[in-house]
Amino acid sequence: MAEEKVVATNKKARRDYFILDTYEAGIQLQGTEVKSLRQAKANLSDSFARVTDAEIFLYNLHISPYSHMSQEDYNPTRPRKLLLHKKEIKKINSRLSARGLTMVPLRIYFKHGIAKLELALCKGKRLYDKRRQLHKKTAQREMQRALKGKRFH
Numbered sequence: 001m002a003e004e005k006v007v008a009t010n011k012k013a014r015r016d017y018f019i020l021d022t023y024e025a026g027i028q029l030q031g032t033e034v035k036s037l038r039q040a041k042a043n044l045s046d047s048f049a050r051v052t053d054a055e056i057f058l059y060n061l062h063i064s065p066y067s068h069m070s071q072e073d074y075n076p077t078r079p080r081k082l083l084l085h086k087k088e089i090k091k092i093n094s095r096l097s098a099r100g101l102t103m104v105p106l107r108i109y110f111k112h113g114i115a116k117l118e119l120a121l122c123k124g125k126r127l128y129d130k131r132r133q134l135h136k137k138t139a140q141r142e143m144q145r146a147l148k149g150k151r152f153h
Contacts, residue, residue, distance in 0.1 A: 007037050007115075009107040010044035015130065017104060017122035023092070025117050026083035027058070027108070032066035037115055039066075042108055049082060049103035049119060051093045056082040058105060058117070082117065095121055 013019075029037070036042070041064035049058045057079045065074050084092075095101060106118040125133075 003112065005110045007040050007108045007110065008042040008044050010047070010105055012045055013104045013106055013120065013122065015125075015133075017102070017120070017124055018129075019106075019120045019122055020101070021095075021121040022106065023084065023088060023119045023121075025056070025119050027115050027117050028081040028083060029063075029115060032069045033063050034115060036063050036066045037108065038110070041066075044105050044108065047105050049105065051089065051096060054086070054089060054093075056084060056089055056092070056103070056119075058082055061105065061108075082119065092121060100124060 043062040047058060047060040047062075049056050058081075059079050060077055061080060062076050064076060092103065096103070100123050102122055102124070104120050104122050106120050108115065108117050110116070
């Protein structure tokens with residue numbers, strides 16, 4: 001398996017969405033943004049991706065300015081282009097035309113020294129779906145606690 005260093009994860013994504021499909025995309029970054037990512041100064045919450053003119057852009061990804069940077073006109077939440085193959089973009093675009101689907105980033109990581117983004121095609125969960133998942137998780141935890149106390153021979 002390739003060496004991966006996870007920089008940031010979007011924990012809300014798995015709670016709020018059903019993940020239908022995932023894609024690995026490169027990110028087009030400026031100068032010192034890579035250095036900021038290496039210091040894990042990124043926030044994926046509230047970020048999303050959109051297809052615009054056969055290209056995919058990531059919005060609201062917050063990459064904090066690099067501490068040793070002198071650039072003052074830096075926008076930490078600027079739209080960033082995602083690097084995918086044209087076939088993948090066409091496939092994603094055709095699936096997005098279905099009602100209720102969206103693209104949400106799951107995590108940013110470095111793979112062989114290159115910044116990558118795991119992008120998911122998702123469908124939003126309803127409130128009752130979230131409750132059902134919470135009940136299932138609680139029941140699983142209680143079952144594990146009960147089994148932990150018992151010894152089987």
